[in-house]
Amino acid sequence: EQVVKTLLNAGADVNAQGGRYGNALQAASWGGHEQVVKTLLNAGAHQHLEDDLALSPE
Template sequence: MLLLDKGADINAQGGRWGNALQVASAGGHEAVVKMLLDKGADVNAQGGCYGNALQAASHRGNEAVGGCYGNALQAASHRGNEAVVKMLLDKGANVNAQGGEYDNALYAASYVGYKTVVKMLLNKGADVNAQGGRFGNALQAASYRHYEAVVKVLLAWGAKSS
């Protein structure tokens, strides 16, 4: 991208979309998203009408996002998108970031039963007993939804019921 080669601030904030990463995500331009991330775009950046880049991308895919996800990692975890979760974690997404309806990525993945994503998050340091969300923590959310495989993983990592 010519602008980046000329010294443009990759994380500049402003306008309806908040930043370049968010606008590329909203447009579904995967190659541009990858390039921006490779050039140092802040994967945890907040702002714009969708809150962050992954929310913009999710909305573009007709996912009813609204403001329910606190950050990109939560949104990807809730959708079970292992490739995006891995990319975000590899680029430094905060695995324990709080906010939104699900309050953290581990809770979001547990609530919808994505065992592989739960394991990925735990392996990157997710707090297995982080409190938040409607049910209190990831173990309670997985238990409520009857995701036995996720419950077993969480218990093996030391999850407590309260």
């Protein structure tokens, strides 16, 4: 969670797409990282944002 906060404070795009899990919110939710999910949502992550396979964190 602290790494995510550090990246966000440094200006990382909370909705950036790419990599194996699409975006940070998808990776956190699929990994069961509840606190990271909350941190990302509080930072403005879009919960309906789909990846290249039309999958969303929901």
